Amino acid sequence: MSDKTSDSIAFVAKGTIPPSPPPASQAGVVKWLRDNLFSSVPNGILTLVALTVIYLVLQKTVPWLFNGVWTTTSLNECREVLDGKVGACFSVLTERWHQLLYGFKYPAEYYWRPNLGLVLLLVAVAPVLFFDLPRKMLIFTGLYPFIAFWLIWGGTIMAPIIALLGFVVGGVVFQVYGRSSFAAGFFGGIAAALIIWALGGMLIPEGASENAMLEAVPSRDLGGFMLNLMLGVTCVSLSLPLGIALALGRQSDMPLIKWICVIFIEFVRGVPLITLLFVASVMLAYFFPPDATVDLFLRVVIMITMFSAAYIAEVIRGGLAALPKGQYEAADSLGLDYPQAMRLIILPQALKISIPGIVNVAVGLFKDTTLVSVISMFDLVGMIRGPILASTEWNGVYWELLGFAALLFFVVCYGISQYSQWLERRLATDHR
Amino acid sequence: MSTLTDPPQEPFRLSMLVNDTRYRSLTFQAIAAILLALSIWYLGNNLIQNLRAAGLNISYDFLGNPAGYDINQRLVEYDNQDSHGRAALVGILNTLLVAFLACITATIFGVIAGVLRLSNNWLVSKLMAVYVEIFRNIPVLIWIIIIFTIMTAALPGPRAFRGDDPASTMVLDLFAFTNRGVYIPMPWFESGIFASATMNWLLVLAVLVGSFFATRKIEAWATQKQEATGERPKTLAMVLGVWLVPFLLLMVIMGLTWEIPALKGFNFQGGIKIGGPLIALWFALSIYTGAFIAENVRAGIQAISKGQTEAAAALGLRPGRIMNLVILPQALRVIIPPLISQYLNITKNSSLAIAVGYADITATLGGITLNQTGRAIECVLLLMLFYLTASLVISMVMNIYNASVKLKER
Numbered sequence: 001m002s003d004k005t006s007d008s009i010a011f012v013a014k015g016t017i018p019p020s021p022p023p024a025s026q027a028g029v030v031k032w033l034r035d036n037l038f039s040s041v042p043n044g045i046l047t048l049v050a051l052t053v054i055y056l057v058l059q060k061t062v063p064w065l066f067n068g069v070w071t072t073t074s075l076n077e078c079r080e081v082l083d084g085k086v087g088a089c090f091s092v093l094t095e096r097w098h099q100l101l102y103g104f105k106y107p108a109e110y111y112w113r114p115n116l117g118l119v120l121l122l123v124a125v126a127p128v129l130f131f132d133l134p135r136k137m138l139i140f141t142g143l144y145p146f147i148a149f150w151l152i153w154g155g156t157i158m159a160p161i162i163a164l165l166g167f168v169v170g171g172v173v174f175q176v177y178g179r180s181s182f183a184a185g186f187f188g189g190i191a192a193a194l195i196i197w198a199l200g201g202m203l204i205p206e207g208a209s210e211n212a213m214l215e216a217v218p219s220r221d222l223g224g225f226m227l228n229l230m231l232g233v234t235c236v237s238l239s240l241p242l243g244i245a246l247a248l249g250r251q252s253d254m255p256l257i258k259w260i261c262v263i264f265i266e267f268v269r270g271v272p273l274i275t276l277l278f279v280a281s282v283m284l285a286y287f288f289p290p291d292a293t294v295d296l297f298l299r300v301v302i303m304i305t306m307f308s309a310a311y312i313a314e315v316i317r318g319g320l321a322a323l324p325k326g327q328y329e330a331a332d333s334l335g336l337d338y339p340q341a342m343r344l345i346i347l348p349q350a351l352k353i354s355i356p357g358i359v360n361v362a363v364g365l366f367k368d369t370t371l372v373s374v375i376s377m378f379d380l381v382g383m384i385r386g387p388i389l390a391s392t393e394w395n396g397v398y399w400e401l402l403g404f405a406a407l408l409f410f411v412v413c414y415g416i417s418q419y420s421q422w423l424e425r426r427l428a429t430d431h432r
Numbered sequence: 433m434s435t436l437t438d439p440p441q442e443p444f445r446l447s448m449l450v451n452d453t454r455y456r457s458l459t460f461q462a463i464a465a466i467l468l469a470l471s472i473w474y475l476g477n478n479l480i481q482n483l484r485a486a487g488l489n490i491s492y493d494f495l496g497n498p499a500g501y502d503i504n505q506r507l508v509e510y511d512n513q514d515s516h517g518r519a520a521l522v523g524i525l526n527t528l529l530v531a532f533l534a535c536i537t538a539t540i541f542g543v544i545a546g547v548l549r550l551s552n553n554w555l556v557s558k559l560m561a562v563y564v565e566i567f568r569n570i571p572v573l574i575w576i577i578i579i580f581t582i583m584t585a586a587l588p589g590p591r592a593f594r595g596d597d598p599a600s601t602m603v604l605d606l607f608a609f610t611n612r613g614v615y616i617p618m619p620w621f622e623s624g625i626f627a628s629a630t631m632n633w634l635l636v637l638a639v640l641v642g643s644f645f646a647t648r649k650i651e652a653w654a655t656q657k658q659e660a661t662g663e664r665p666k667t668l669a670m671v672l673g674v675w676l677v678p679f680l681l682l683m684v685i686m687g688l689t690w691e692i693p694a695l696k697g698f699n700f701q702g703g704i705k706i707g708g709p710l711i712a713l714w715f716a717l718s719i720y721t722g723a724f725i726a727e728n729v730r731a732g733i734q735a736i737s738k739g740q741t742e743a744a745a746a747l748g749l750r751p752g753r754i755m756n757l758v759i760l761p762q763a764l765r766v767i768i769p770p771l772i773s774q775y776l777n778i779t780k781n782s783s784l785a786i787a788v789g790y791a792d793i794t795a796t797l798g799g800i801t802l803n804q805t806g807r808a809i810e811c812v813l814l815l816m817l818f819y820l821t822a823s824l825v826i827s828m829v830m831n832i833y834n835a836s837v838k839l840k841e842r
Contacts, residue, residue: 046551050556255461271780272780274786282808286808290482398578399581402578402581410570
């Protein structure tokens with residue numbers, strides 16, 4: 001037996017071997033490809049099919065997109081420039097962009113007015129969308145509808161001021177009397193606002209709009225993507241309070257009010273928006289007083305608002321139903337009356353639950369504003385199908401125009417849905 | 433010791449109508465009823481005055497008058513001397529046709545896209561995500577117009593099929609894709625049992641329905657046998673036989689032949705013509721709604737906990753059976769309610785036919801008939817009535833189906 005280590009152990013490593021990189025099949029691009037694209041034979045086939053589809057689509061669109069011509073004045077010139085090559089004729093966009101955005105009748109020298117309206121809109125909705133911003137900005141949000149109305153339609157500044165005054169007086173009356181009794185404040189506020197509007201209407205002199213600071217633009221001259229945006233924003237913001245009221249009415253214990261709401265909601269949800277637009281364009285005029293002429297824009301706004309209010313009401317009803325009964329009972333046990341319980345406890349929670357649904361309705365509604373082209377209003381789609389494609393210069397440029405319209409809608413709608421997902425994450429208070 | 437007595441009866445005061453919860457709801461309802469009655473009276477009064485001023489009255493007589501316009505795509509016999517009522521019927525059938533076709537294809541697209549979006553394959557799932565986002569975020573009207581443009585502007589005219597060396601040829605010598613529509617072979621019976629073609633087709637339908645119920649009987653019998661003995665008898669051959677034998681027999685007896693479309697003169701003759709507007713509407717509604725259904729399917733499958741798959745696998749079930757017996761039955765409960773709303777949406781969106789000139793009910797009754805007769809109120813009311821009925825029927829049928837697949841709890 002030997003004592004020497006060298007006799008009992010043949011070899012001892014003196015240092016550690018440096019780690020070697022994993023085999024190529026276990027790391028990096030190859031592993032990722034094997035895991036995600038070629039994990040099995042059917043999977044590999046699926047990948048190849050998908051690649052073929054992508055190749056076919058890109059092979060058609062990429063040359064078309066990059067050979068695009070931007071600076072001609074008609075389709076024929078475009079074809080001459082392209083000289084048989086595949087390529088888009090984007091000149092129609094550069095030449096007609098103002099028609100696509102503002103319609104063909106809005107006076108060109110006043111384009112700054114809707115532009116300014118859009119910029120102010122972004123400022124006005126910012127505090128609503130991002131609630132980290134200072135709350136004082138909400139005052140501007142409240143003023144915005146009146147400013148935007150005056151900017152876009154022009155005319156006498158008295159009309160929006162008196163409308164605003166009515167709301168302010170109504171609000172003050174509600175604040176004062178609503179403290180003792182909600183009903184007294186509510187009905188008193190409405191009555192006060194109505195009185196102000198009636199008195200103010202008499203005060204505006206005849207023909208005040210003719211020599212106003214901003215020249216009046218009639219509603220029928222509005223058009224293009226501006227019309228889609230205006231309809232979308234107006235109808236969504238009007239239908240939200242109406243939808244909340246309908247949802248609460250449907251949950252109400254009072255049978256009469258409940259049944260009015262149920263019938264309204266089910267009726268509106270059962271018919272397509274087009275028939276409601278027909279109602280706006282051919283039928284609603286019969287229901288106004290004989291001497292009144294209510295313009296088409298307002299009639300369309302009324303019908304679209306009713307339409308989306310019914311859908312929003314159902315979404316909010318889902319939110320209300322999802323609240324545990326304990327929340328209602330807790331509110332009762334605190335001694336809150338119905339308006340207080342709703343405003344402070346129930347609605348904030350129910351609305352939070354309904355955000356995805358409300359955004360769905362809003363996106364759907366914005367897309368549906370294109371349907372007004374069916375009742376011959378010249379929104380973005382109406383402009384494309386009507387004046388632009390019918391013109392001799394641009395008869396036949398379908399893809400560029402429709403692609404542009406699709407792109408505009410995609411950007412706006414995708415943006416809204418991404419915002420709602422951010423909002424959901426932001427409002428997630430149940431740390432699951 | 434104290435005795436409980438009834439609280440003293442308060443005399444009724446007027447302020448209790450607002451402040452006392454016992455009477456308050458009555459007060460509000462009375463106010464609502466008065467407001468409702470007033471607004472109905474106001475609107476009705478305006479309506480009567482306006483109608484009188486325009487010299488009109490509410491009357492549905494116009495439905496019996498000759499329509500005087502032609503309809504290209506139709507399922508029943510119609511010519512321009514038929515009544516407006518008949519034209520409306522053609523429109524109704526066209527609406528139902530496109531809604532039915534689009535519901536089927538949208539479901540197929542939606543299920544495929546929804547399942548593929550959950551695929552392990554990164555490329556495929558991303559591709560499906562792109563499909564869903566693109567189609568959900570662009571208005572369906574734009575899709576309808578785009579596909580209609582492909583149909584009319586990009587496909588060759590019938591003239592391109594002519595000559596010895598034609599620019600376009602028919603697919604398999606059976607289908608012709610032209611800018612006027614797609615022509616496909618038409619089946620018809622040489623020696624039908626009935627004189628009318630419709631009755632013969634109803635007979636075929638009856639045989640198929642009979643086969644369906646016979647198959648259900650066979651499956652029930654197999655299940656019963658399995659429960660009694662533990663062995664499931666093989667039913668595939670029997671099921672195939674029940675489906676094919678009576679059907680083929682009937683086809684031979686009635687003498688099924690095909691009429692192939694052929695180029696004659698300036699256009700294709702024979703076969704079934706599926707017009708461009710129908711295809712545009714059908715296809716656009718399918719891919720658009722398919723994107724929404726894909727999301728519903730994905731949510732439904734994701735709602736089933738992974739433990740269910742693992743438990744089924746632990747029992748030794750093969751992947752196909754896991755999907756059929758464990759995942760899908762549970763996922764269907766989540767998928768079906770939103771699917772109902774998607775079917776309703778398809779039916780309602782089919783009214784966009786008016787944008788591409790497909791003669792559905794909105795285009796006939798709400799379009800040409802309304803413009804010709806000026807009967808706005810009557811036409812719009814009938815239109816609404818039709819869509820309300822259709823919506824109610826669809827949701828009723830689907831709710832019955834929903835009740836049959838929903839979780840049975842004690």
